[in-house]
Amino acid sequence: MKRVNQLLTEGASELIKRANVHDNSKLEIPEKELFDEYTPKLKDCTYGSDEYKEFLKGLKVALDHHYQNNSHHPEHYKNGVNGFDLFDLIEMFFDWKASTERHADGNIMKSIEINKGRFELSEQLCDIMRNTAVRLGYDK
Numbered sequence: 797m798k799r800v801n802q803l804l805t806e807g808a809s810e811l812i813k814r815a816n817v818h819d820n821s822k823l824e825i826p827e828k829e830l831f832d833e834y835t836p837k838l839k840d841c842t843y844g845s846d847e848y849k850e851f852l853k854g855l856k857v858a859l860d861h862h863y864q865n866n867s868h869h870p871e872h873y874k875n876g877v878n879g880f881d882l883f884d885l886i887e888m889f890f891d892w893k894a895s896t897e898r899h900a901d902g903n904i905m906k907s908i909e910i911n912k913g914r915f916e917l918s919e920q921l922c923d924i925m926r927n928t929a930v931r932l933g934y935d936k
């Protein structure tokens with residue numbers, strides 16, 4: 797009778813495990829030094845801009861390591877988001893939200909739209925992410 801409750805609790809447990817280790821690789825070489833250098837620079841640039849893309853080039857070594865060690869990034873899989881499970885997707889969504897908070901002009905709705913093209917996301921998936929952002933009040 798409480799089976800769905802049990803299953804939802806299993807899912808919540810997986811999310812808590814992921815929350816506890818999220819981006820731990822950023823505290824390791826080669827990521828830490830490069831993220832320490834570039835994070836302040838990224839704050840004042842617009843996500844997806846030419847300046848942003850140039851900063852990503854400077855972060856390439858760190859990003860390659862980061863993507864290899866963190867499955868919530870489309871770059872982790874040969875087939876991008878199609879390699880995801882639901883937990884990767886949820887973690888990616890909240891990672892995108894946190895990222896918007898690190899940019900002076902960050903906006904989750906704008907990020908979803910940019911990443912739709914960047915990662916070849918379906919309109920249906922983008923609608924689900926936009927609906928989630930609205931439900932959580934992130935669209936304001």
